[in-house]
Amino acid sequence: MSEGRTVPTIIDDNFMVCTDCLMIIANDDASGLAYSLGEEEAEAREREIREAIAEIQREEGQIAVGDSDRDEEFTSRPCACCGMRLAGPRHHCVILGSGRER
Numbered sequence: 323m324s325e326g327r328t329v330p331t332i333i334d335d336n337f338m339v340c341t342d343c344l345m346i347i348a349n350d351d352a353s354g355l356a357y358s359l360g361e362e363e364a365e366a367r368e369r370e371i372r373e374a375i376a377e378i379q380r381e382e383g384q385i386a387v388g389d390s391d392r393d394e395e396f397t398s399r400p401c402a403c404c405g406m407r408l409a410g411p412r413h414h415c416v417i418l419g420s421g422r423e424r
């Protein structure tokens with residue numbers, strides 16, 4: 323009966339991203355970058371993050387903000403999105419598949 327309805331399924335339930343990526347994923351807003359970086363650096367960083375997000379969405383699926391209870395306050399694990407290796411907080415996100423069969 324429910325055929326034809328596409329329910330997004332979580333295909334990655336442990337997609338940990340840095341604070342910079344989270345800002346863009348959650349609010350599509352990179353203005354916070356300018357506080358910690360110079361204007362030019364912030365622009366380059368934003369471009370890098372948006373490219374990383376676009377590639378993941380093309381290859382895998384939609385990135386969505388996950389459960390903040392699963393955030394890590396401090397870890398040296400690289401960001402799953404932009405690959406940044408600077409240790410710091412990582413925020414829990416998920417990747418939603420389109421429901422398409424591969």
Ligand SMILES: [Zn+2]
Pocket residue numbers: 339340341342343344401402403404405406
């Ligand atoms: Zn990142």
